[in-house]
Amino acid sequence: MSLHTLKAIVFDLDNTLVSSNINFTLLRQQLNCPQDCDLLMHLEQFGDQEQQRLSNIIRDHEIQDAAASSLMPGAKELIHWLTQQGYFIGVITRNCRSAATTKILAHQLPIESLLTREEFAPKPAPDSLYHLMNKWQLNPQEILYVGDHYYDIETAINANCQSCFISNGLSESNAPSQANFSYPTLLGLLNSLKVC
Incomplete structure (x- = not known):
């Protein structure tokens, strides 16, 4: 795996480019979702009407969170440099489109392609x-x-792409072992790309 071959960088959104402080404990209580169950998979067991009601609860949490978000360390600098260098830039998020768009516009991030759970699995x-x-x-x-x-990291592996884990300053030991690259913040990735 090598950063030299890259022509596109695709980002997760929450706690990668911008902060997210959703109270998942409260959200799980409201959805009656077990701790060990994926929130979106939890919805799939219900009929259309209940699924829509629960989906609206998630969406409300996401939209409230979007209004209070801030940029993660290095996000602005990295996106600016990638734009200057001519990389393709995208965002893939499990967020709803409304919340994701709010965050991207609020922080003036020039993202060419935004894909949410509303367009793809x-x-x-x-x-x-x-x-x-x-x-x-x-x-x-x-x-x-x-x-x-x-x-x-799983998403990248499933698509046979290269992967990069950002630990947000937490212990690097938290990084999934399958990640091709790992940095404390986006600035680490930026510095590595600059010397390629």
Whole structure:
């Protein structure tokens, strides 16, 4: 795996490019979702009407969170540099489109392609990365997927792309062992790309 081959960088959104402080304990209580169950998968067991009601609860939490978000360390600098260098830039998020768009516009991030759970199966399904590969006419190894969660690394692996884990300053031992690259913040990735 090598950063030299990259032509596109695709990011997770929450706690990768911008902060997120959703109270997942409260959200799980409101959805009656067990701790060990994925929130979006939890919804799939219900009929359409109940699924929509629960989905609206998640959406309300996401939209409230979007209004209070801030940039993660290095996000502005990295996106600016990638834009200058001519990389394709995308975001794949499990967020709803409304909340994701609010965050991207609020922080003036020039993201060319935004894909949410409303367009494609949510991560770790690789569908959204496949879409970007086709759109940009790139092979998997020319794309790096960057995120702060093991779902992000799984998504990259499932699409055969390169992966980068951002630990947000937490112990590097938290990094999934399958990640091709790992940095405390986005500035670490930026510095590595600059010397390629």
